[in-house]
Amino acid sequence: METESLVETLETAGLSPYQAEAYVALLELGTASATDVAEASGVPAPRIYDVLRTLEEQKYIETYEDGSLQARAHSPSVVLDDLRSRADRLETAAEEVEQRWEQPELEAGGASIVTRFRTVIERAEAFIEGANHQILLSTTAANLRRLAPALRDATERGVSVRVSVHTDDANERPDPALFEDICVEARHRPLPAPFVALADRRRASFAHHPDSYDRYGVLVNDRTHTYVFYWYFLTTLWEPWKTVYDAAEPGLPLEYLDVRHLVRDLRERRWQDAPVRLRVDGYETDTGEECTVEGTVVDVRVPFASEADTGFELAGQVTVDLDVDGEHVSVGGWGAIVEDIEGTRLTVVDAPPIE
Numbered sequence: 001m002e003t004e005s006l007v008e009t010l011e012t013a014g015l016s017p018y019q020a021e022a023y024v025a026l027l028e029l030g031t032a033s034a035t036d037v038a039e040a041s042g043v044p045a046p047r048i049y050d051v052l053r054t055l056e057e058q059k060y061i062e063t064y065e066d067g068s069l070q071a072r073a074h075s076p077s078v079v080l081d082d083l084r085s086r087a088d089r090l091e092t093a094a095e096e097v098e099q100r101w102e103q104p105e106l107e108a109g110g111a112s113i114v115t116r117f118r119t120v121i122e123r124a125e126a127f128i129e130g131a132n133h134q135i136l137l138s139t140t141a142a143n144l145r146r147l148a149p150a151l152r153d154a155t156e157r158g159v160s161v162r163v164s165v166h167t168d169d170a171n172e173r174p175d176p177a178l179f180e181d182i183c184v185e186a187r188h189r190p191l192p193a194p195f196v197a198l199a200d201r202r203r204a205s206f207a208h209h210p211d212s213y214d215r216y217g218v219l220v221n222d223r224t225h226t227y228v229f230y231w232y233f234l235t236t237l238w239e240p241w242k243t244v245y246d247a248a249e250p251g252l253p254l255e256y257l258d259v260r261h262l263v264r265d266l267r268e269r270r271w272q273d274a275p276v277r278l279r280v281d282g283y284e285t286d287t288g289e290e291c292t293v294e295g296t297v298v299d300v301r302v303p304f305a306s307e308a309d310t311g312f313e314l315a316g317q318v319t320v321d322l323d324v325d326g327e328h329v330s331v332g333g334w335g336a337i338v339e340d341i342e343g344t345r346l347t348v349v350d351a352p353p354i355e
Contacts, residue, residue, distance in 0.1 A: 120217035124197035124205035166193035186245035259333035295324035
């Protein structure tokens with residue numbers, strides 16, 4: 001570093017221009033009189049004594065009398081510690097500025113584009129910590145370990161957690177122990193995939209796979225936009241892949257991720273021939289208030305004409321009708337409008353066995 005650059009850097013670190021000039025000159029001179037320091041540094045002679053005294057107070061130099069005022073630079077250890085401390089504070093400030101710029105408060109109905117994956121996963125962690133009903137997550141095993149404490153806490157407070165783990169190597173299978181106590185079900189996608197975290201059907205945190213050409217993240221606090229991510233998760237990251245972990249006990253009750261999964265199972269259980277009792281946690285579509293109802297399935301309305309097993313139906317209205325203590329209640333899935341209830345957790349509590 002050239003002398004001029006060193007002087008400018010010391011000024012940035014907190015020295016005045018005269019102090020920086022005098023200190024750099026004294027580093028080169030070793031020991032010198034105040035007059036010689038003034039001449040070498042360009043500091044005006046009337047000012048040099050005040051400048052040297054200030055540098056001594058800051059422990060940059062020491063002065064002594066030997067016929068005239070003499071000065072010499074201290075061992076640089078104190079100066080180096082001070083400069084490194086300032087550098088650390090500047091680095092911390094830079095990171096904080098970047099983080100605050102990338103993590104604006106997400107208002108209801110809001111969405112933000114961010115550039116760092118760290119922001120995406122930190123916001124996902126916050127979404128998980130605040131979830132009350134459901135969490136859907138697509139991630140790598142490494143990032144799942146990072147989020148495991150938050151997921152474990154969510155599972156313990158009754159949140160339904162489902163995880164899709166993706167691996168770059170088709171022959172690599174995640175260890176089932178990875179999922180213990182943090183989710184009710186996990187599936188394995190043996191292909192690279194984006195990071196997706198959905199919480200309570202309202203908040204979404206998304207980032208492209210690290211090898212993708214596009215490198216940005218999306219944060220959402222909005223039901224409509226999160227609905228799009230939900231369908232992407234369901235059709236691409238969940239439905240096609242095999243289950244590698246299932247925490248559900250054999251038999252009843254059985255919990256379903258989506259009303260379409262429930263309908264598919266109801267067909268196999270021949271719900272018309274024997275009563276199927278269903279508990280639904282969700283929201284009243286006319287008021288938006290949370291509710292829980294339990295009743296007997298009396299009808300299933302699907303967008304296809306045949307009751308044959310045609311697979312997972314992706315389009316159209318799917319409705320399950322219940323008799324709740326003599327009252328008719330219709331239940332739909334995410335985004336339900338015409339039904340009485342949007343079901344967020346669908347649990348079969350009593351039913352005949354699947355033949």
